[in-house]
Amino acid sequence: MDTNTRICPVCGKQFVVSARAGKSQVFDKRECKDKYRNSKINALLAEAKDTEDQFVKLYKYAEVLADQLHGMQSYAGTNDKELMKLRREVAASSEDMRYMLNLGVLGVNKQSPNYPLLAEHDAFFKLMVEYEDHRDPEIKRQEAMINELRRRHRNENRMAHEQAYTTEQLDELFQKQRRETSEVNKQCQVYWAWNNIEDYKDNLRETYGAETGRGDPNLQQWYDVLDRNNIQYN
Numbered sequence: 001m002d003t004n005t006r007i008c009p010v011c012g013k014q015f016v017v018s019a020r021a022g023k024s025q026v027f028d029k030r031e032c033k034d035k036y037r038n039s040k041i042n043a044l045l046a047e048a049k050d051t052e053d054q055f056v057k058l059y060k061y062a063e064v065l066a067d068q069l070h071g072m073q074s075y076a077g078t079n080d081k082e083l084m085k086l087r088r089e090v091a092a093s094s095e096d097m098r099y100m101l102n103l104g105v106l107g108v109n110k111q112s113p114n115y116p117l118l119a120e121h122d123a124f125f126k127l128m129v130e131y132e133d134h135r136d137p138e139i140k141r142q143e144a145m146i147n148e149l150r151r152r153h154r155n156e157n158r159m160a161h162e163q164a165y166t167t168e169q170l171d172e173l174f175q176k177q178r179r180e181t182s183e184v185n186k187q188c189q190v191y192w193a194w195n196n197i198e199d200y201k202d203n204l205r206e207t208y209g210a211e212t213g214r215g216d217p218n219l220q221q222w223y224d225v226l227d228r229n230n231i232q233y234n
Contacts, residue, residue: 010036070161135194136231142191149184153177193225194233 004017008028015028027033100106109115160173185192197219204210214223226233 008032070158074158136190136233138190138229138231139194142188145184146188146191149180153180189225190229190231193222194231196222197233 005014006017006026007014009026010032011028013028017025027036097106108118156173156177160170165173200216200219201212204212212219223233
């Protein structure tokens with residue numbers, strides 16, 4: 001084939017390259033060039049349409065996942081509430097039992113021939129021990145503050161979802177909650193010191209089967225907080 005000829009990629013015809021066009025000439029004629037360009041444009045448009053369709057499908061799927069997540073959160077929130085309610089009722093019953101036993105309103109008749117049955121049916125005594133809260137009142141007060149703030153924030157987040165807050169509204173809500181959380185945490189340093197000590201002890205116990213206490217240098221900063229606030233804790 002003559003070096004001055006080419007095969008048009010569109011119509012397949014062999015043509016002589018124009019001396020004026022030189023090496024830049026690729027197509028046989030203008031119509032072939034336009035047809036090639038239009039085919040490329042159509043291919044890009046088709047790809048863009050396919051991408052758009054995929055995006056719409058993903059967006060709808062994300063909406064479904066968001067609804068499912070909201071439902072799971074609502075279900076989990078209901079379960080948490082029921083569990084907390086049950087724990088409060090058991091704790092209150094255990095405390096009432098302990099109180100009445102201490103006052104002598106209730107008693108154990110050790111002379112009864114059935115007294116040995118207590119060794120087999122002592123579940124209520126175990127509950128009294130398990131649910132007895134020996135923490136300092138200040139720790140419990142600060143814990144209640146934190147739980148109340150979290151409950152309020154959960155309600156705000158649920159309302160934001162139900163009312164379809166805009167991005168700006170969500171950001172404003174998030175910033176407000178951050179400020180409130182920071183302020184409450186500053187007021188609850190005693191609780192967080194106690195909580196950090198408990199977490200550290202639990203992790204050490206679960207990981208290494210070991211116990212620790214005041215002599216551990218990793219806990220000193222939190223014990224210092226408790227000591228400054230006259231909180232009794234070992």
